[in-house]
Amino acid sequence: MDERLVAVVGYDGAELIDIACVTTSLGMANKYGCARVPYRTRLLTPGGRPISLPTGLALLGGHPLERATGPFDTLLVAGGLGHEEAAANPLIVAHVRRLARESRRVASICTGAGVLAAAGLLDGRRVTTHWRYAGDMAARHPDVIVDPDPIYIRDGNLITSAGVTSALDLSVALIEEDHGPDMARLVARHLVIYLQRPGNQAQMSIFTAAPPPGNDVVRGLVEHVHAGLDGDLSAAALAAHAGISVRHLTRLFLTHLGRTPAQFVKQARLEAAAHLLAGTSLPMPAVAARCGFGSAETLRQAFTSRYGIAPSRYRQAHGGH
Known part of the structure; x- marks a missing residue:
């Protein structure tokens, strides 16, 4: 194989970051990594026309999607605000389906997964997409495991990624798969990625706070949880504090926070632990105690399971001493 031909499918309303993360990362592998088998990327657009982007820019340089033929090493479909129109476009969907058969592996970035789903390429597969659109995609495509x-997520020769800048994580992962970890680390350094995130790390930033809930009871309980993370925050204790039943408590949390009381408390404790790890030199047992974990080992297991990185490694990467 003389080169790895990579097709990136774009359309009106595609996200420029989705496309650029892929093309720039693979280009850096060629330039700085001296890839043994270089990448050649090709932007495919309907009719080969320029595509309009949500920011008001236009992206040139497309090749006609209808005339593209494989074999391709990789087919990637970009996401963007125009993903619903793209998924409803029979021309785009049909040619994505055709090109998938001519590609060694198939991938989507962000909401590009919706186009793959419309093409029937995700049925029975475990996939991901931007957290904001995951519920809608699951409802539209019940045969897809979202x-x-x-x-x-990698499921066989299919790789789907989360929102926007996760395209960088996906691209670096592809480079590592093709050329090994040394090449991937080299490209990551040139991209100034401080820490390559593992695929199973949660999409939502550890420090992304949700807006306060509109319900007075829930808002009061949220404040109570954050004020006493090392206390008894069981569902029974929270219900007693609010003067309501456990059943009603659970219903309120699911309605206004989208999670059970136990899930909310665990997440709050993990976020607080992340703050302490990054901003203090407290020993691990002290961090665990302040945040309501029974031991440093309990903290380690919960933190690693949720964020895909051990607390000690997180502290090293984010400045804690």
Whole structure:
């Protein structure tokens, strides 16, 4: 194989970051990594026309999607605000389906997964997409197993990634798969990626706070949880504090926070632990105690399971001493 031909499918309303993350990462592998088998990327657009982007820019340089033929090493479909129109476009969907048969592996970035789903390429597969659109995609495509949490998921020769900048994580992962970890680390350094995130890391930033809930009871309980993370925050204790039944408590949390009381408390404790790890030199047992974990080992297991990185490694990467 003289080169790895990579097709990136774009359309009106595609996200420029989705496309650029892929093309720039693979270009850096060629330039700085001296890839043994270089990548050659090709942007495919309907009719080969320029595509309009949500920011008001236009992207040139497309090749006609209808005339593209394989074999391709990789087919990637970009996401963007125009993903619903793209998924409803029979021309785009048909040619994506055709090109998938001519590609060694198939991938989507962000909401590009919706185009793959419309082409029937995700049925029975475990996939991810941007967290904001995961529920809608699951409802539209009940045969697709949608997991909104990971940065990216590999299921056989299919790789789907989360929102926007997760395209960088996906691209670096592809480079590592093709050329090994040393090449991937080299490209990551040139991209100034401080820490390559593993695919199973949660999409939502550890420090992304949700807006306060509109319900007074729930808002009061949220404040109570954050004020006493090392206390008894069981569902029974929270219900007693609010003067309501456990059943009503659970219903309120699911309605206003989208999670059970136990899930909310665990997430709050993990976020607080992340703050302490990054901003203090407290020993691990002290961090665990302040955040309501029974031991440093309990903290380690919960933190690693949720964020895909051990607390000690997180502290090293984010400045804690």
